Amino acid sequence: MNYTLNQLQIFLKIVQTQSVTKAAEALHLTQPAVSIQLRNFQDQFDIPLTEVIGRKIYITDFGHEIAEAADQIISQVQAINYKTQAYKGKLSGKLKISIVSTGKYIMPFFLANFMKQHEGIELLMDVTNKSKVLESLKNNEVDFALVSIIPTTLEVEQLDLLQNKLYLVGSGDDAFDGETNTQKIFENRPMIYREQGSGTRQIMERFIKDNAISVFKTMELTSNEAVKQAVIAGLGYSIMPLIGIKNALRSNDLQIIPVDGLPITTNWSLIWLKGKKHSPVASAVLSHIQTEKEQIIQQKFQWYTQ
Template sequence: MKNATLRQLKVFEAVARHLSFSRAAEELHLTQPAVSTQVSKLEEHAGNALFEQFGKKVYLTAAGAELLAISRNIIGQFEAAEAAMTQFRGVTGGRLNVGVISAGDYFLPRVMVEFAGRNKGVTLNFTVHNRAGLLACIGENQTDLAIMVRPPTDMDTIAQPFAVHPYVIVAAADHPLAGKRKIPLARIMKEPFVSREKGSDTFHAMEDAFGENLPLLHLAMEIRSTETIKQAVIAGMGLGFLSAHTLSLELRTGSLTLLDVQGFPLMRNWYVVHRRTKRLPPVAQAFKDFLLADGEALIEKIVPITGPAH
């Protein structure tokens, strides 16, 4: 193992985390053959097969599982060294690593670009996850900051709200309820819904909104993609319960309409979250302060919300 490289360990860790060479290649911005080559070289150094493949599925061998824990520790040590050295560089020249749940990718890139414009030389890196994926990133120290709606209660983290986050009910522009005022919840309950998957932040918010009535709701379809849900609602497959911050374009073009439902919108918050023991690099601390000071105003500008339910 003395000739193994940090690059090989990082590639191996990505493949092991995804159990997929193609997804690791996509994450690392490499070709799949390049990923396979790096893993093969590491296997030569280790003198053991690290993965085995049955059909299209990839599995860690016992040797691979052992090396994975060691690799993560080595990578973590290098990242700690980088963070320590960054303390002496300040914000300029730092690398900002942020993870976000899928609803946040409608505004976060522009918020990060605004931050970079005020802090020259900052390198930006952000990843988009469902709730489970983002919690895994926090737990495995894969990101400096996480942007989410429901901070974890079973992890030792610091979570601070920085912007309101409304959830609304939307329909196709030609839906019979479009334009109606003060629609009773009982009337909405008669309609089919297209919803995000159970376990997502959006579904948790839906549980909060409908409470004991949720089991009575007609969930016509459960979809993991917000964009696909919007297209299904536009096509007339049902109503949608979504973050208002994902709907700016469709509301502007008129392809979707907000319904004026009694008790809505459901108001929640966006939180910036990090591990309590995490020593934030100066650029991450500066971005956190930036979100707390200016995040809400920027989000309102980037994804404006219009309609009777707002």
């Protein structure tokens, strides 16, 4: 057999995503390139690793065993690389962070310079909803989590990064008469929610409950980008974080609707389990963010803080 490390990585990603297309996207490769490498890899085995039924790819039992072995091989190769970097006196290893979906607009800026300074570090950043973020933190699967609402069910320590501001927004094409009575705003306009488990949805529901607002029509979408596009298209209104709609506001695709009780403000906070013993990589990035936080905010988020 003469398979390569690249083929092992591609096959493992196909198994993880259950899709050649998704594997190609995750690896930043073209779909034909991934298909060719998969075929070349499979040709080295007498037993099928995959089978295609209809247009869907399925992994055989033997394929799953090969994937497990591939995962172990790749982990060992990464360990060799980390040890090589450490021997040279360079910081190396994995940094695992789980962030809520709106966090993708801020977390990369707090990590960029650190990652440039330490090329031996592998960043694994999962962008998902609040429930899944807290689940990964609870299971100690990540070094840090980025949230906009501090959990009450976990004992955590925190580092506040940036204020989160949420406004009611509508399509830039809608004529708005300046009405600030919240109840009247929602009488004939559908409210577009994020899915259950989203921190933004939790904030919206709390605002509606605290202000005794009756929402007659609702929609539910599973990402902030989907909500934003639906609002731009005129399907309804939503309460959204300002950080993610900057360009849409500047292009007049969206407009902020001023109503009583808004904006809602929380904080994006980096949190970790209380008492957690950080790895050298996690300790280094935490120290970096603590030291550079104010400068990063001034350089990258001046428009937002003003």
